[in-house]
Amino acid sequence: MPTTVLMSDFDLPTRSASGFILRYIAPRVEPVQLFSFLVRRLPFQLCAPQSDIIIGVGHGNESSFTGQNEAEILEVGKYNPREIRGKVIKLLSCQCGVALCPDLIKNGALSVAGYVDDYIWVMDSDLASTPWADKEFAGKSLMPVVDGINALLDGKTAGEAFDIELEGYTRNAAAEEDELIKCCLEFNRENAVLLGDPEGRVRARLKITLPIPPPRILIPIFQG
Amino acid sequence: MPNAEFEKLKEALRKPATPEAMREAAEAFAQYRKVSLGKGNSRPTLVNLGKGTGYPHAVPLDKIPQELERNPEFFKLLKRVVAKEES
Numbered sequence: 001m002p003t004t005v006l007m008s009d010f011d012l013p014t015r016s017a018s019g020f021i022l023r024y025i026a027p028r029v030e031p032v033q034l035f036s037f038l039v040r041r042l043p044f045q046l047c048a049p050q051s052d053i054i055i056g057v058g059h060g061n062e063s064s065f066t067g068q069n070e071a072e073i074l075e076v077g078k079y080n081p082r083e084i085r086g087k088v089i090k091l092l093s094c095q096c097g098v099a100l101c102p103d104l105i106k107n108g109a110l111s112v113a114g115y116v117d118d119y120i121w122v123m124d125s126d127l128a129s130t131p132w133a134d135k136e137f138a139g140k141s142l143m144p145v146v147d148g149i150n151a152l153l154d155g156k157t158a159g160e161a162f163d164i165e166l167e168g169y170t171r172n173a174a175a176e177e178d179e180l181i182k183c184c185l186e187f188n189r190e191n192a193v194l195l196g197d198p199e200g201r202v203r204a205r206l207k208i209t210l211p212i213p214p215p216r217i218l219i220p221i222f223q224g
Numbered sequence: 225m226p227n228a229e230f231e232k233l234k235e236a237l238r239k240p241a242t243p244e245a246m247r248e249a250a251e252a253f254a255q256y257r258k259v260s261l262g263k264g265n266s267r268p269t270l271v272n273l274g275k276g277t278g279y280p281h282a283v284p285l286d287k288i289p290q291e292l293e294r295n296p297e298f299f300k301l302l303k304r305v306v307a308k309e310e311s
Binding site: 058066117 | 230256277281282284301306
């Protein structure tokens with residue numbers, strides 16, 4: 001079964017978050033990954049039903065998760081349950097935990113992890129073309145997400161993976177000297193939710209870490 | 225140990241989003257910024273994955289005082305994040 005990975009890449013936050021997924025998750029999953037302009041409804045509809053796990057990075061609100069340029073991907077009442085039935089889902093997005101994640105569970109998703117308020121972090125915008133290199137700022141918030149997703153891909157349960165993400169925030173917040181970054185880490189931890197079956201798991205994937213990072217992301221000059 | 229400037233920011237954010245409180249929070253953030261983040265070559269920016277929120281997806285830290293002063297929705301966001309209070 002392939003993995004559906006959705007990596008929006010059209011502004012600073014999507015580029016930062018998708019950059020970490022591209023660096024640390026993409027190498028170990030099958031090449032059915034939707035990046036940048038491919039993160040749209042139709043490609044998602046084609047990929048998702050065949051997957052056992054859906055990993056999404058994009059802007060969102062209480063009732064919807066979006067892809068490239070905020071194209072709707074999943075919206076309460078506007079998707080086919082076949083796209084999400086029996087799947088483990090992780091949405092790195094804002095507020096989806098309020099209404100969308102419960103709706104996904106109601107329609108048959110095995111487990112869904114999301115956030116009930118904004119997902120917020122500090123990134124270094126000078127590293128927008130190599131976001132995975134931003135260890136000083138973005139890595140403190142995004143590496144716990146990566147660690148949680150990697151745990152899922154190692155075959156751990158959704159509950160175990162969720163705990164790994166939360167522990168990452170706690171550990172990084174305890175070591176953080178800057179008050180604003182610490183507040184962001186605590187905020188993300190407090191707003192993370194896991195719905196559905198905490199024992200849900202997917203087929204374990206091979207552990208692959210590329211020794212070299214991906215090539216720089218090209219940034220159109222008219223984008224931020 | 226919490227720094228004094230950040231504590232002043234928290235106090236300002238605990239107030240309702242009035243123009244006076246927003247100005248006070250903006251000044252407190254500017255003071256905090258002077259002694260904290262963003263030394264060296266980096267360009268730290270506060271980002272979020274919200275949609276239709278009424279505040280920008282990305283605000284460079286040196287522009288946060290201006291955004292705090294003019295945008296009540298951004299003030300309310302930082303109230304939730306920093307002061308840990310519902311807006």
